[in-house]
Each structure stands twice: as structure tokens, then as C-alpha cells.
Amino acid sequence: MERRSSSSSVSCLRRVRSEASDLLPSIDSRTGVLREIVRSLRESEKPRLVMVSRVYRDILQLCDERGAGEDELEWNREIGDEIRSEAMKVLERGMEGLNQAEVGTGLQVFHNLGELKATVAQLVNKYEGTGVKSVDATFDAKAKSNIGRGLIVSILIGESLGPPRDAIDALWKGTEECMEQLRSVVVAVWHLQRVLSQTTDPFTHVLLLDDVIQDGDAMLSDRVWEALAQAFARKMESAFTKESFVNDIFTTGYPRMLSMVENLLEQISRDTDVEGVLPAITPEGKDQMVSAIEIFEIQYLCECSRGLKYLVKHEFPRSLHSKEHISRIVSCIQEEIEKAVQLDRRLTLLVWHEIGMAFRLLAPQAENQISTGPDALQVTGPATAAQLKNFAICQYLQEIHTRISSMIREFPPVAADELSPAMGAIYKVAGDAVTPLFQAMLDRLESCILLIHDQNFGVLAMDAAMDNYASSPYMEELQKCILHFRTEFLVRMMPPANATTGGTEMICTRLVRNMASRVLIFFVRHAALVRPLSESGRLRLARDTAELELSVSRNLLKAEQLGEPYRALRAFRPLVSLETSQLGGASPLLQDMPVSVLHHLYTRGPDDLQSPMQRNELTPLQYSLWMDSQGEDQIWEGVKATLDDYAAKVRARGDKEFSPVYPLMLQAGSSLTENASAVR
Numbered sequence: 001m002e003r004r005s006s007s008s009s010v011s012c013l014r015r016v017r018s019e020a021s022d023l024l025p026s027i028d029s030r031t032g033v034l035r036e037i038v039r040s041l042r043e044s045e046k047p048r049l050v051m052v053s054r055v056y057r058d059i060l061q062l063c064d065e066r067g068a069g070e071d072e073l074e075w076n077r078e079i080g081d082e083i084r085s086e087a088m089k090v091l092e093r094g095m096e097g098l099n100q101a102e103v104g105t106g107l108q109v110f111h112n113l114g115e116l117k118a119t120v121a122q123l124v125n126k127y128e129g130t131g132v133k134s135v136d137a138t139f140d141a142k143a144k145s146n147i148g149r150g151l152i153v154s155i156l157i158g159e160s161l162g163p164p165r166d167a168i169d170a171l172w173k174g175t176e177e178c179m180e181q182l183r184s185v186v187v188a189v190w191h192l193q194r195v196l197s198q199t200t201d202p203f204t205h206v207l208l209l210d211d212v213i214q215d216g217d218a219m220l221s222d223r224v225w226e227a228l229a230q231a232f233a234r235k236m237e238s239a240f241t242k243e244s245f246v247n248d249i250f251t252t253g254y255p256r257m258l259s260m261v262e263n264l265l266e267q268i269s270r271d272t273d274v275e276g277v278l279p280a281i282t283p284e285g286k287d288q289m290v291s292a293i294e295i296f297e298i299q300y301l302c303e304c305s306r307g308l309k310y311l312v313k314h315e316f317p318r319s320l321h322s323k324e325h326i327s328r329i330v331s332c333i334q335e336e337i338e339k340a341v342q343l344d345r346r347l348t349l350l351v352w353h354e355i356g357m358a359f360r361l362l363a364p365q366a367e368n369q370i371s372t373g374p375d376a377l378q379v380t381g382p383a384t385a386a387q388l389k390n391f392a393i394c395q396y397l398q399e400i401h402t403r404i405s406s407m408i409r410e411f412p413p414v415a416a417d418e419l420s421p422a423m424g425a426i427y428k429v430a431g432d433a434v435t436p437l438f439q440a441m442l443d444r445l446e447s448c449i450l451l452i453h454d455q456n457f458g459v460l461a462m463d464a465a466m467d468n469y470a471s472s473p474y475m476e477e478l479q480k481c482i483l484h485f486r487t488e489f490l491v492r493m494m495p496p497a498n499a500t501t502g503g504t505e506m507i508c509t510r511l512v513r514n515m516a517s518r519v520l521i522f523f524v525r526h527a528a529l530v531r532p533l534s535e536s537g538r539l540r541l542a543r544d545t546a547e548l549e550l551s552v553s554r555n556l557l558k559a560e561q562l563g564e565p566y567r568a569l570r571a572f573r574p575l576v577s578l579e580t581s582q583l584g585g586a587s588p589l590l591q592d593m594p595v596s597v598l599h600h601l602y603t604r605g606p607d608d609l610q611s612p613m614q615r616n617e618l619t620p621l622q623y624s625l626w627m628d629s630q631g632e633d634q635i636w637e638g639v640k641a642t643l644d645d646y647a648a649k650v651r652a653r654g655d656k657e658f659s660p661v662y663p664l665m666l667q668a669g670s671s672l673t674e675n676a677s678a679v680r
Helices: 002-023 027-042 046-066 070-097 100-112 116-139 151-156 165-198 208-212 220-241 245-252 254-271 283-292 294-319 323-341 345-369 385-408 413-454 462-469 473-493 507-529 535-555 564-577 595-602 620-628 632-653 661-679
Strands: none
Touching: 046 070, 046 100, 070 100, 070 116, 070 165, 100 116, 100 165, 100 208, 116 165, 116 208, 116 220, 165 208, 165 220, 165 245, 165 254, 220 245, 220 283, 220 294, 245 254, 245 294, 254 283, 254 294, 254 345, 283 294, 294 323, 294 345, 323 345, 323 385, 345 385, 345 413, 385 413, 385 473, 385 507, 413 473, 413 507, 413 620, 473 507, 473 535, 507 535, 507 564, 507 595, 507 620, 535 564, 564 595, 595 632, 595 661, 632 661
């Protein structure tokens, strides 16, 4: 259908041209033809408008060749103006509505008139001027006062300085309207360019775009975008250098400004994404627009850093006395992150970097606040002011670490990479604030456990049997210390049961866990070293084991949560109560014990089967310190050496039998070290 219509139109046009040529010898005839043109033109049919423009051009050529009077020339000009006016209406309407048919009609008319290049240049200049004027009108800040100076810092520190809200809203609204105007201009010019690149003259078969753009000339959309981007860059630079109202608002709201620019670029890309057609903006063109506002990005990040450092410097000491200050710091950081991440991931990473820089200052500053000395390490009395201060530092840094770590998990791994060093430093300082106190408490508990060697577990007297119903003195002291630590220190440091940890174990929880685990292992180690051990002594030691488990569970951490140390403690209690004949190398009880449990078996052997501690004439504390520095294999080697000495003595005496405990220890030691190696 379209081909038949096009063919019919071309035939009609040729016929009209032929008739016009025959009539031109007579002025009256020419006037009649022109009147017919006007009448046809006013019918406003697009194909007819194209034909009329072609006929009109042919008539003008004939008039030039044969001569025409002044009246005819004036009449020709009037008709030409009316053709141009109608064609321009169609062309502009097509550009506004992105209607290819209307734009093609308008362009063809001006091509027929021989005015295509000039008309396109006029249109492009008009649209370019509209865009530039919009930029000028929007960003020519009338209010050039410094009322917005320091706005970011004032917001971060909670002050209410800054420009009036309605002025800020008006600027942002104007910016949005400007961006929409720029989008409209660029898409319209691109649409014009698109039709030019797809339309050929039906007579000459010349591509209309070739009639407008010569080799080496910039594309229309590139030219317009270049002008708009340069105008925008000039205004941004002007607003920045004059420290005007616009500067302050765009610095404070840089993420929003960046979002508007990126949305503009995205919309233009989406609107001009047509297969086989060049996009309206090149990647380099997009970079121009983003680069124009980078001056605000630099200042925004500087102000952000300044505000964060202010918080770290001034809010940190206050935070030790009020959690409200902690919430303010975290809220301000969260606000900056959310403001950036909602709009641009790259900007978010830059903000993360500034936060990391601020936190790198926080760690040493907090470290300098930590109290040291006797008051910070005493464990026999109530918590001192120095200790309370250290607790506050730990809790403050821990909350910062927990809340920021929770936010990090919502971002790509690169965010964690950016902040991890600073977060690690903060977590370390938080631990340093209380770790020495935990070590002092642990030292005290270990000293209580070491008193086990001052007890006489080898007596068989009636008094000893009666004493089975009372706690051992060392265990009473140990329980008192554990209870004291809980009531005076731990309740002030441990997080509430419903506290959010952000997936990271709380520092005090970790330290309590380590302390409780060490207490159980230390007790099992030294309880195994007790020698001699009578029947009543074994019962008392079993009871001490149960009391320790109960005390740890009530005051530190549920013993069953301690894993291997708990299993060793639970296995040691029945092990003490069993007879040697009931034990075997493959006993399930021995499987849950550390190698040091073999020391308990010495008490079941003869006196000449000496333990490594006795053989080397070490105190229990010295031998315990040695075991701390050795692995399970080395401890077993020490035990094995005493077994070899014992075997040598037996052979030297000519005895034919070993103590039953000798093969048991060999078998158990070999099995335990194999298990330890498998675990490793």
C-alpha cells in the first residue's frame, strides 16, 4: 500500500510539474498555478505538502529562467513563506512527539526547497539554545551569600545552621526540571538525526543526512551534547568557586546531584537505544557530565571526612558516659552510607574509605584513653573507676564494630576490604581495654587451683572420710573468686542475652569463654597431678570436679558450651572413681581426655614409677608452665621417658612383672597421641 501511494505521489508530482511548465509562458497561468498550490497547501495533507514544495521550487526555477514581474515575485515569496511555516510546524511537532513520519515530511519539504542544511542548523541551534538557557537559568544562583557554608559539619554535629528549607527545595526542583529539559532537547535532536540518516530523496536518492553533515563534521547530537555539557560544567565551576548557596547545597547533597546526572544519562541512553542507530551520547560524552560535578564530590568527601573526624574526636569522650553519643555517631555514619548507596555504588565505596580513615584515628585515640596500673588490674575488690572506664571503652568500640560490621554485610566484598583494617584495629583496642583484667582474673583462678597441691588427698583417716561431705578449701576459694568476678566485673561487661552481635562474638563473651575453658583444662591438669590419692581422696576430687562444673555454668558460661574442655572435665570425674582394672587403653573416658590425664595414672602405680614433674624435680607451677609451651606429642614423650625408666628399673631388679598401670599407660598414651594427631 505504501509503495503504491509513494509511486502515485511521484507520478502526480511529475504531472503537476509538467503542467506548470506548460502554463508558465502566461503570467495569468502562473498565477492560477500558484493559487492552486496555496489551496492544496491549506488542505495540510503531508504527501501533498511535499509535492507542493517540489512544484513550488520548479516554478521558482522557471520564473528565474523566463523572468517574472514584481507582483509575481512577491506572490511567490508569500507562498514560500506559507510552505515553510506549515513545514516547520509539522517538523517541530514531529520532533516534540518523536514522530518519524512528521519529521520526515518536514525535512523532505525543506530539502525540496533547497534549504535543508540551513533549516536543520536553525533547529539544532534553537534546541541547543533552549538547553543552555535552562542550565543558565537554573544554576545562576541569585543568592550568593555564604549562608550554607559549613552546612555538612553543622548537620553532622547536630546544629541547625544552613539555608532555608524552601530555598533548598526550590533549587532541587529546578535542577530536576533542568535535567528533564536537557533530556528532551538531546532526544529531540537525536530523533532529527535519526530520521535524516534513514531518509533518501525519492528523485535523487541522496541521503538527507549527507546533505546536512559533511565529512569530518560532528553529528548533530554530539554537537548539542557538547554545548550542553560545557555550559553545565561552566555553571558548576562557577557555583563552586564562588562558594555560593548553590555550592553549599550541591556539596551537601552531592549524592542526590550525582543521582540526577546519572538518571539523566540513563534515560537518554534508554530513550535512544535503537538497533542500528547511533546512541545520542557516547561514553566520553557521559564522562563529561559526571566530571563536571566531581568538584563537588571532592568537597563532599572532604566535608564528610571532617564531620566524621569531628565525631571521633569530640563525641568519643562523651560516649564513655552516655550511649546516646554512640547512637549519634553510628546514626550519622549510617545516614552518610545510606545516602550514598541508594544512589551510587562507587560513591559509597569512597564514603566507606572516608569512614575507614576516621576509624583509623579512633583506634589510637581510644587506646590512649585506656587506664593501666594497679587500679585497672585489681580483682579482689569492687570495680574501680579505672576499670569502669575501660569497660565503657570496650563497649563503645564493640558497638561501633558490631553495627558497622552489620552494615558492611549488605555491600559487595570490596566494602569489607575497605573497612576491614580499621574495624580490625577497633576490635583489637576494644579487647585490649579489658583483656589485661581477664588475664588478672584468670591468674587469680589458676592460683586458687594450684592450692590443690597443698591439700592432702592421700589420708585414709576417719576425719578424711568425714571431710568428704565438705568442700575442699581450695575449691571454696575458687568458687568465691568466680562469683566475685561475675558480680563485680562480668555483669558490667557481658552483653544482654537479646543483644545483636552482627555475627561477631562479643569480646567479653569470647574472653569469658576462653577463661572458663582454661579453668577447666587447668583444673583437670592439676587434679591429674595429685599424688598420692587415697580412696577418700578420689571421692573428694570427684566432688570438687562436680562443684567446679556447677560454679562455671552458673557464673561464667554453661559448661556444655565449652566443647573439648567440658568433655575432658566430664570424663575426668568417673575416671577418678573407677578402679584400675576397670580401665583399658580403649576406654571411652580416655578418648575425651588430653594427654596430660595420663598423669593421674601415676598415682595408681608404684613409687618408683615417677612422673615427669618428680623426675625433673619441678614444682607443679613450673611443670604446668612447661606443658603450656609444649604440644601433646612432647608431653607424651616426657611421660614415655618415665615409663622407660620404670621398665629399666624392673628389669634391673630381675622382677618378672610390671605394675598393671604400666601397659595401660603405654596403650593409652599411644592412643591419645594418635587421636590428637588426627584432630590436627
